[in-house]
Amino acid sequence: MREGVVLYDTTLRDGTQGEDFSLTLEDKIRVALKLDELGIHYIEGGWPEANPKDTQFFEEIRNYNIKNSIITAFGSTHHKDVSAENDKNLRALIRAKTKTVTIFGKSWTLHVKDALNTTPERNLALIRDSVAYLKQNVAEVIYDAEHFFDGFKDNMEYALSTLQAAKDGGADVLVLCDTNGGSLPHEIGEIVEVVRQRFPDMVLGIHAHNDSDTAVANSIEAVRRGVRHVQGTMNGVGERCGNANLVSIIPNLCLKMGIECIPRENLRKLRHVSRYILELANLASNKHQPFVGRSAFAHKGGVHISAVERNPRTYEHIEPELVGNKRRILVSEVSGRATIKWKADEFGIKISRDDPVAMEVVEMIKQLELEGYQFEAAEASLELLINKAMGRSKKYFELIGFRVIDQKLQEDGSPVAEATIQVRVGGKVEHTAALGNGPVNALDNALRKALERFYPQLKTMSLLDYKVRVLPGRSGTAAKVRVLIESTDGVDQWGTVGVSHDILEASWQALVDSITYKMYKDEKGKS
Numbered sequence: 384m385r386e387g388v389v390l391y392d393t394t395l396r397d398g399t400q401g402e403d404f405s406l407t408l409e410d411k412i413r414v415a416l417k418l419d420e421l422g423i424h425y426i427e428g429g430w431p432e433a434n435p436k437d438t439q440f441f442e443e444i445r446n447y448n449i450k451n452s453i454i455t456a457f458g459s460t461h462h463k464d465v466s467a468e469n470d471k472n473l474r475a476l477i478r479a480k481t482k483t484v485t486i487f488g489k490s491w492t493l494h495v496k497d498a499l500n501t502t503p504e505r506n507l508a509l510i511r512d513s514v515a516y517l518k519q520n521v522a523e524v525i526y527d528a529e530h531f532f533d534g535f536k537d538n539m540e541y542a543l544s545t546l547q548a549a550k551d552g553g554a555d556v557l558v559l560c561d562t563n564g565g566s567l568p569h570e571i572g573e574i575v576e577v578v579r580q581r582f583p584d585m586v587l588g589i590h591a592h593n594d595s596d597t598a599v600a601n602s603i604e605a606v607r608r609g610v611r612h613v614q615g616t617m618n619g620v621g622e623r624c625g626n627a628n629l630v631s632i633i634p635n636l637c638l639k640m641g642i643e644c645i646p647r648e649n650l651r652k653l654r655h656v657s658r659y660i661l662e663l664a665n666l667a668s669n670k671h672q673p674f675v676g677r678s679a680f681a682h683k684g685g686v687h688i689s690a691v692e693r694n695p696r697t698y699e700h701i702e703p704e705l706v707g708n709k710r711r712i713l714v715s716e717v718s719g720r721a722t723i724k725w726k727a728d729e730f731g732i733k734i735s736r737d738d739p740v741a742m743e744v745v746e747m748i749k750q751l752e753l754e755g756y757q758f759e760a761a762e763a764s765l766e767l768l769i770n771k772a773m774g775r776s777k778k779y780f781e782l783i784g785f786r787v788i789d790q791k792l793q794e795d796g797s798p799v800a801e802a803t804i805q806v807r808v809g810g811k812v813e814h815t816a817a818l819g820n821g822p823v824n825a826l827d828n829a830l831r832k833a834l835e836r837f838y839p840q841l842k843t844m845s846l847l848d849y850k851v852r853v854l855p856g857r858s859g860t861a862a863k864v865r866v867l868i869e870s871t872d873g874v875d876q877w878g879t880v881g882v883s884h885d886i887l888e889a890s891w892q893a894l895v896d897s898i899t900y901k902m903y904k905d906e907k908g909k910s
Contacts, residue, residue, distance in 0.1 A: 387643035388606055388636055390629060391425040391525075391588070391614040392418050394660065395440070396457050397626055398616040399429075403666065408436050410663045412443060417656050418617070419452040422645035423629075425525075426452045427485060432475035441479040455525070456481045460488040460513040463501045467516035477520045484517050487527035487560070490545045491534030503541060507548040514552025525612075526554040527590060530562045535574050543581055556586045556612050561601060564594025564624060568604040575608040588612030591627040593619060598627035603635055606642065613644075617660050618672070630657045634674050634706050654707035674706045681711040683759070723769070730766045731907070732773070744772045754882055755854045755863050761880035763870075763900040764893075770903070779902045780834060781807040782895075787822045787887055802829040808837045823849065823890045830894060843872045844901050851886060868893040872901060 395411050398404060406414065411428070418426050428444060429437030444454055456479035461470035476484045488510040489495045495506045510526070517524045526549035528534075534542040546557050559578060561571065571589070578587060589605035589612070591598040602613050613636075619628030630653060636642040637650060654675040661668050670677035680703040682691050690697040695710065703709050712729070723741040727734040734741055747768065748758065758765040770776045783805035791798045802825035803816040813833040819825025827846065835841050848869035853862050866881045866889040877900055881892025 387611070389424045389588075389612045390633070390644050391427065391455075391612060392423045392616065392629060393427040393457075393590075393614055393626065394418070394616040394620060396427045396429045396437075397622070398620040400622040401620045401625060402622075404620045404664050406664060408439050408443065411436070411440050412447070413663060414617075414660055415444060415449070415452070415454070416447065417659055419449050420649075421652055421656050422451050422649045424452060425455050425483065427455045427457050428479075428481075429456075430458055431456050431479040432471075441481065445480070453483050453523075454481050455483045455485050457485045457487075460486055460509040461516075463499060463505055463509060467512040470513075473513060473516055476517065482521065483523040483525060484521045485525040485527055485558075486513055486517065487529045488513070488545060488549065489530070489534075490528045490542045490560075491530040492538050492541055494530055494534075507544060510545055510548040511552040514549050514554045518553035523555045524553065525556040525558060525588070526552075527558045527560055527588075527614075529560050531559040532561045532566045532570065532574055533563055535577075536570075539577075543578070546578065546582060546585075550582065550585060554585075556588050557582065558588030558590050558612060558614060559605070559610075560590040561592055561598075562590075564592030564598060566591075566601060567595065567597055568600045571601045572604045572608050575605050575610060579609045586612055588614060589627075590614040592621065593624045593626060593628075596624070598625070599631045599635070602627045602632055603640070606636065606640070618657055618669075620664075630675055631673050634701065638701055638705060650705055651707045674701075675708055677711070679703070680708055681759075727769055730769065732766075732769055734769075734773070740769075740772050744769055747772065751882075755865050756880055756882050757865060757867075758880065760867055760869075761878040761893075761896075763877035764879045764896045767896055767900060767903065777903065777906075779808070779838070779899055783807055783812065785826060785829070785891075787826055789822045800825040802826040804829040804833055806830070806833045808834065811837075813837075822887060826887065826890065827894055830898070834898065838902060840872075840905055841898065841901065844870060844898070845872075846897070847871050847876065849890075851889075854882075864889050866890045866893045868897050870897045870901070875904065877901075877904070 395414060399406055415426050428440050431441055432438050441456060456476050458472045458476045461467045461473050467473055489499055489506050492503055495501060495503055499506060514524050514526060528546060531542055549557060559575065587610045589602050589610045591601040602615065606613060613632060615627035615629040615632055617629055619625040633644055633653065634650060636644045637647065657675045658668050673679055680699055682698060687698050723744045724734055767776065785802060785804040787800065787802045789798050789800045800819050800822045801816060802819065805812060805814045813836065815829055815833045817825055817828035817832050819828045831841055846868060850867045852865045854865055863882055863884050864886050868879050870877055879893045879896035879900065881889040883889040
């Protein structure tokens with residue numbers, strides 16, 4: 384490993400400025416504990432006394448045993464019309480009682496004049512005096528040079544003089560911020576090189592925003608040029624287009640560049656921590672996110688799958704297990720026999736590549752996908768399909784018929800949906816009816832009601848998600864629809880699919896597969 388890099392996470396402060404990303408006080412505590420477990424060096428908790436939640440965070444976090452991380456308070460340089468000693472913001476930072484404090488100041492003359500409404504000389508004094516006052520009261524001060532790269536391009540000497548003011552005040556780290564996110568990697572590298580030559584004895588940091596989709600690349604280039612303090616957020620959350628994504632930066636530094644940043648064994652926790660934070664914020668994970676996304680190591684093309692089966696390095700840049708992820712083989716119209724064998728093995732179904740059944744399944748899938756089916760998110764339907772091709776499928780019930788009525792009885796009232804269904808189970812006919820929030824929910828309720836007397840284990844099963852997509856075509860409202868259902872029994876989750884010109888029929892197909900898979904799964908578990 385080369386010389387290490389210090390990681391500074393600002394998910395709890397800068398991250399929460401992002402649209403749709405919000406955390407309660409309890410959530411912030413949980414995230415901090417997860418980041419500590421991961422091995423992040425600094426956790427920026429918020430801006431003390433800017434709002435009650437941040438103030439309470441710094442009080443509450445003292446009750447926890449933080450083992451690996453340093454909790455950091457964040458604020459600005461003192462107001463231009465008061466002294467550092469009398470500034471409310473700086474006093475609040477000290478009252479937060481953190482070992483380390485981070486403050487930001489202006490590097491760009493545009494901001495000095497238009498945002499602070501002061502002179503360049505007065506701004507230098509604000510920076511120097513704020514850092515000096517804090518250094519008298521806390522062990523470490525990190526200085527964030529806001530808009531540094533834009534300021535450098537506009538007036539190089541003045542931007543550098545703001546860093547000198549922070550250094551004169553006693554700053555321990557100088558962080559160069561691409562606050563507008565408009566810089567490109569080659570610009571970052573060239574400017575960092577100038578700063579490093581001007582301040583050879585200072586620890587330099589990088590804080591990049593993602594407005595040009597280069598925040599990760601900019602951070603890595605800064606490290607390549609000598610920066611040893613990297614700021615960012617988990618999953619890249621943050622204002623506008625977000626911040627540099629630590630979930631990508633960490634494995635790139637550790638695995639690609641040989642630079643120590645978190646303990647190597649903790650890398651396996653990366654996917655879990657990434658998804659944990661999104662779950663707390665009630666946000667869906669991005670399945671295409673590098674390293675940790677569900678699709679990051681998913682293979683669909685038959686040629687790719689055949690090669691990966693021989694040697695995963697042919698189409699994988701790292702071993703997925705290193706970051707807590709796993710390889711996935713997707714089945715589609717571009718699949719081959721190798722894909723079917725791989726998926727069958729994954730399902731615990733023994734089948735050889737040369738087995739005629741494998742070729743039959745391939746042809747079935749190609750035809751079904753031509754009709755609009757898709758199995759990437761419906762692997763339970765795929766497993767049932769393979770079993771059917773092998774003559775191993777079991778029919779747990781038979782539909783005699785169903786009827787669904789959706790009535791709107793008054794102008795301002797909500798529609799009322801009712802489903803009536805008849806099924807045959809073991810020679811016995813069950814006839815039931817149920818209401819629901821919409822026709823599909825009513826049909827689901829009626830089917831469960833009919834079957835639970837025979838299969839009580841269905842009571843543990845529930846639907847997590849229901850998606851309908853109108854498939855491309857020229858049929859307008861008569862177009863085919865694809866229904867994807869995600870189900871759970873509290874132990875496992877599985878997806879099923881249905882396709883039809885009729886949304887109820889497509890939903891019925893997916894519902895039947897979902898219930899059938901639950902019964903099949905339970906029986907397989909007992910064998």
